[in-house]
Amino acid sequence: MIKLNNIVATYTTRRGQVNAVDGVSLEIPRGIILGIAGESGCGKSTLMKVIYGDIGYPLALSNGGVEYGFADEKGHPVTSATIRKQWFRRISYIPQSSMSSMNPVVRIREQFVDFQGPGLNKAKVLEEVRAYIRQLDLPAEAIDAYPHQLSGGMRQRVMVAMATFFQPDLILADEPTTALDVVVQKGILLLLMELQAKMRNTIIFVSHDMGVHYQITHKMLIMYAARAVEYGDSEAIFKAPLHPYTRMLIRSLPTIGDTQLREGVSGRPPSLWENLQGCRFAARCPLATELCRTRDPAFIEHRPGQFAACHYPGEQSIPLEAAA
Amino acid sequence: MGLLHYVGQRLITYVLVLFIGISITFFLPRLMPNDPIDGYIAQIQSRAGQTLSPEAAAEIRATLSELYGLEGSLFTQYLNYMRRVVFGFDFGPSFSAFPRPVSELIALALPWTLGLLTTTTVISWLLGNLIGLLAGYYHNRRLATGLEVLGVLIYPIPYYILALTLILLLAYTWKIFPISTTIRPAPLSLAQLGSILYNSALPALTLVIAGFGWNILSMKALAVSTKEEPYVSFARLKGTSDGTRMFRYVFRNALLPQVTALALSLGTIFNGALLTEMLFSYPGLGLLMRTAVGNGDYNMLYGTITMTIVAVATAALVIDLIYPLFDPRIRYR
Numbered sequence: 001m002i003k004l005n006n007i008v009a010t011y012t013t014r015r016g017q018v019n020a021v022d023g024v025s026l027e028i029p030r031g032i033i034l035g036i037a038g039e040s041g042c043g044k045s046t047l048m049k050v051i052y053g054d055i056g057y058p059l060a061l062s063n064g065g066v067e068y069g070f071a072d073e074k075g076h077p078v079t080s081a082t083i084r085k086q087w088f089r090r091i092s093y094i095p096q097s098s099m100s101s102m103n104p105v106v107r108i109r110e111q112f113v114d115f116q117g118p119g120l121n122k123a124k125v126l127e128e129v130r131a132y133i134r135q136l137d138l139p140a141e142a143i144d145a146y147p148h149q150l151s152g153g154m155r156q157r158v159m160v161a162m163a164t165f166f167q168p169d170l171i172l173a174d175e176p177t178t179a180l181d182v183v184v185q186k187g188i189l190l191l192l193m194e195l196q197a198k199m200r201n202t203i204i205f206v207s208h209d210m211g212v213h214y215q216i217t218h219k220m221l222i223m224y225a226a227r228a229v230e231y232g233d234s235e236a237i238f239k240a241p242l243h244p245y246t247r248m249l250i251r252s253l254p255t256i257g258d259t260q261l262r263e264g265v266s267g268r269p270p271s272l273w274e275n276l277q278g279c280r281f282a283a284r285c286p287l288a289t290e291l292c293r294t295r296d297p298a299f300i301e302h303r304p305g306q307f308a309a310c311h312y313p314g315e316q317s318i319p320l321e322a323a324a
Numbered sequence: 325m326g327l328l329h330y331v332g333q334r335l336i337t338y339v340l341v342l343f344i345g346i347s348i349t350f351f352l353p354r355l356m357p358n359d360p361i362d363g364y365i366a367q368i369q370s371r372a373g374q375t376l377s378p379e380a381a382a383e384i385r386a387t388l389s390e391l392y393g394l395e396g397s398l399f400t401q402y403l404n405y406m407r408r409v410v411f412g413f414d415f416g417p418s419f420s421a422f423p424r425p426v427s428e429l430i431a432l433a434l435p436w437t438l439g440l441l442t443t444t445t446v447i448s449w450l451l452g453n454l455i456g457l458l459a460g461y462y463h464n465r466r467l468a469t470g471l472e473v474l475g476v477l478i479y480p481i482p483y484y485i486l487a488l489t490l491i492l493l494l495a496y497t498w499k500i501f502p503i504s505t506t507i508r509p510a511p512l513s514l515a516q517l518g519s520i521l522y523n524s525a526l527p528a529l530t531l532v533i534a535g536f537g538w539n540i541l542s543m544k545a546l547a548v549s550t551k552e553e554p555y556v557s558f559a560r561l562k563g564t565s566d567g568t569r570m571f572r573y574v575f576r577n578a579l580l581p582q583v584t585a586l587a588l589s590l591g592t593i594f595n596g597a598l599l600t601e602m603l604f605s606y607p608g609l610g611l612l613m614r615t616a617v618g619n620g621d622y623n624m625l626y627g628t629i630t631m632t633i634v635a636v637a638t639a640a641l642v643i644d645l646i647y648p649l650f651d652p653r654i655r656y657r
Contacts, residue, residue, distance in 0.1 A: 054561060087563035095561075100554040105576045105651055114572060115562040146652040162562075 001069045002028040002051075002170065002202065008063035009043075009050050018272050019062070020046040022226035025299070028219070030069065030169070031200045033193070035217030035234065037210060037249065041269065043226040044206050045174060051204060052093055052172050053083035070169050088115050092163040094173040098155035102147035108158055109143040112165070133161045136191060153184035160188065164195050171196075171203045177212070189216050210253050214238055222246045225269045225280040228299055232306030242308035244285050247318045279311065287315055331645065338641045345633035349626055350405050354398065361388045363620055364419070391416065415627040420619040426627040429612060434631070437601070437608030440524055441593035444531035449586050451532070452539020457578070459540065460547025461570045475540030478533060483596075487530040487603050494526060501526035504605040527604045531596065535589070542585065546578035553577070580651050587643030591636035594628070 009021040021043045028034055036044045046059065055061050065080035070090060072078050078086060087093075095101040103111055112129050113122055130140040138157050147155060156176065163171055173192070177185040193216050196203050207213060213220055213234065220237050222230040222245065230243040241247045248265045267284035270276055279297050282288040291311050299309040365381055376384070389395050396404075408414040415426035452475075459471040478486075495503040505523045550556065556573045564573075597610030605611065609628055616624035648654045 052561065084563070087561060089563075093558075093561050095554065095558050097554060101558040103555045103559070103573050103577070104653060105580075106572060107652075110572070111559075114568050115559070115564045148653050 001030060002026075003067040003069070004028075004051070004064070005067070006064040007047070007050055007061070007066070009046050009055075010060050010062045011046075012058045012060065015273070020059075020226055020272070021050060022272075023063075024223075024228045025064075026221065026228065026231060028202065028204070030202050032218040033196055033203045033205055033216055035213040035220045036204065036206045036223060037208070037213055037220060038223035039208075039265075039269065042223040044223050047223070048172055048174055048204065048206055050080070051170075052091065053080055053087070055080070068170065086168075088163075088168070089166060090168050091170045091172070092166070092168045094159050094163045094171065094176045096175045097179050098159045099147065099152065099179070101159065102155065104147055106146075107143070108145055108147060108150075112143060112162060129161070129165060132165055133158070136161050136195075152180055153187060156180060156184070156188050157191065160191060160195070164199065167199055167201065169201050171201060173203060173205045175207055176205075178207075185212075192216065210249055214253075222249065225276070226272055227280060227309060228307075229281065229310070230306075230308045231299075232303075232308075236303070236306055240314065241320075242302050242306060242313040243281075243310045244287055244312075244315065244318055245281050246308075247320060251318065251320055279309070286318060287312055330648075334641055334644045338637055341637045341640075342634065345637065346406070346409060346630055347402075349629050349633070350402055353622060353625075361385055361394065364388060367620075409630065415630070416623045418616075418624045419621040420615060420624065426623045429624070430609065430627050430631060433607060433609045433612045436606065437594065437597045437610060440528060440600075440606065440608065441531065441597055442590065444528045445535060445586070445589055445593060445596075447528075448532040448535030449539055449582070449589070452536030453543045453575075453579075453582055455536070456540040456543025457547050457570065457575050460544040460578070461551060461566075461574055463544070463548050463551075472540065472544055475537045475544065477537075479537030479541055481534070481537075483530070483534045483599060484603065486534055487527075487600065490526060490530050490533075491603070494529075505607065524606075527600050527606055531600060539582070539585075543578060543582060546581060547574050550574045550578045576650075580647075583643060583647065583650055587639050591639035594632045594635060 004024055004026040007021055007024045008019055010017050010019050024043075024047060036047065038044050049055065049059060050061060051066055053066075061080060066083070068078040068083065068086075068091070070078055072082060072085065076082070078090065083091060102108065109126055109129070113120060113125055116125070126143070129143060133142060134140055136157055138154060138161065142150060142154060142158060150158065156179075159176070163173075176192070177188050180188065189212065192203065192205075205213075205217060217234045219232065220230075220234045221228055222237075222243065224245050230237065230241065230246045232242075237246060238250060241250060245265070248263075252262050252264055254262055265284060270280055270283060277296075278294050279285070279288070279292040282292040285292065289311070295311070297309045297311045299307055301307050302313045365376070365384055368384070369376055394401060408416075413427050417423045418426050418429055421429060455471050456475070459468045459475070462468040463472075491503060495501045502523060505527075551574055556569060559569050559573050594609055594613070597608050598613060599610070600606060601608045601610035602614055609631060612624065613628040615621070616628060
């Protein structure tokens with residue numbers, strides 16, 4: 001179980017301080033794929049940084065922290081304060097763009113082992129790496145190449161291999177397929193699911209694409225304006241969302257044979273610089289009442305295992321399917 | 325196949341550059357309105373304090389024309405010139421040190437210039453890049469700013485001021501180094517080697533200091549921007565050490581434009597030699613070139629300029645050939 005305890009993450013800018021994540025609490029069971037969705041600027045990437053432990057100026061953790069639910073070599077439970085030492089051991093990361101994330105002038109095999117401390121038997125590890133990447137549908141010689149000699153799909157497979165080789169407990173993937181075409185994208189997603197099913201580790205997966213979330217995630221977190229607005233089993237969320245924002249995101253998905261113009265969510269999220277009152281979604285919500293505009297809804301469990309921050313959870317008046 | 329093709333292409337370019345360069349050195353002086361032989365005859369006349377008879381002048385003219393390859397049509401001259409230069413590196417005798425051939429004088433001076441300038445260029449490149457890398461990689465620390473200031477302070481000082489200041493301080497006020505070079509030709513021995521080092525130390529110091537300011541500044545700028553590349557951020561997230569990131573990630577990538585810069589500065593060392601060798605009376609190619617200009621020694625000028633062309637072209641060739649070692653993206657293209 002990974003616990004996020006009321007996380008507030010603050011950026012210091014020239015204009016002052018702004019909370020990009022503003023009080024997110026969550027319990028993530030082990031061995032699942034969690035998807036994080038939300039529009040740009042909702043705080044999902046910042047939350048990923050906090051979970052990964054990549055905290056440093058201008059980002060600071062002003063409240064709360066993460067308990068990872070596993071212990072380090074000395075038996076102490078790993079928290080936000082000590083997670084850095086576990087990078088690419090117990091926790092790893094798959095970046096968005098595999099091309100720009102690899103050193104162009106160094107062979108891939110060097111980049112596979114250069115984060116390991118001294119006293120590493122490089123030759124032996126590389127033998128294991130070769131054996132491992134063959135399982136990932138990559139030729140063993142792929143690691144002898146330079147990044148520019150591989151295709152985009154192969155590079156991203158290498159990145160997946162790098163992030164999973166040490167069998168970490170937790171893998172973070174920040175839009176790992178955005179830069180790829182749909183066919184290659186599917187291959188990478190299937191590979192991730194397959195590896196997760198085999199290794200039983202936890203994957204936290206950020207994507208804009210609700211379709212991708214539907215396909216691969218077990219649980220979902222929807223974020224809006226630095227807050228968590230809905231969290232629960234993906235299947236339940238897609239079937240019966242509690243929050244109107246989630247409902248509108250799902251409605252924007254096309255279905256096969258659909259000829260209707262898809263509706264987006266109109267309007268824009270509020271500026272985090274303002275003094276926000278009430279529900280942050282109220283200005284764009286068709287259901288908003290005076291209550292929504294004045295009182296901040298609590299993030300509570302409305303159905304077993306399904307949380308939402310809304311005064312009118314599960315309100316059905318927004319159709320999930322566009323009217324035919 | 326790819327490698328052979330790559331090398332072949334570079335070699336063809338090299339030969340072509342040399343050919344064009346040497347041709348230009350041939351034609352350019354011939355486009356000038358004054359005739360070197362007229363000048364030479366006038367010089368003899370003024371030295372002798374009397375006018376030569378027209379017959380004597382014509383005789384001298386014929387002898388000189390033959391000696392300097394100025395007979396026949398322009399095309400014949402060109403063919404002869406090319407043949408002599410390409411197959412014998414023969415530029416004829418020197419005017420000012422007659423009758424010693426130009427090639428012999430160049431061969432004597434060349435090791436001095438090459439030795440001094442190659443060493444100092446490489447040292448100042450290495451030193452400047454290392455300091456620049458540190459200043460760029462740790463660019464938000466105070467020490468790094470100090471290192472950068474070093475570069476900013478040194479870089480704009482004109483070379484002759486820097487050199488004269490060092491001569492004044494280190495050779496005149498405190499007599500640590502000789503004011504001008506006094507190297508006796510002698511067989512190579514330990515003592516001779518010591519004498520060479522002692523005499524070359526001050527010119528070398530001025531060249532190193534003058535050169536590395538620019539290297540600090542450019543490497544610093546490159547390192548700062550390379551540090552922001554996604555592959556460096558990702559390396560940090562992998563948990564690589566600062567040392568690994570600084571050298572394997574930032575330096576290896578920021579190095580590429582600097583290798584080109586090194587090649588170009590190695591190619592232009594003879595220009596640098598001119599001022600240094602004049603200031604320190606250092607017996608190299610620069611001093612030879614300067615004497616040639618002063619004495620209207622055309623053959624010597626041809627020779628030294630051709631040497632410069634060969635040097636620049638060779639440096640460019642060498643860098644083209646070793647560049648794939650630094651940047652694998654070039655290799656299989």
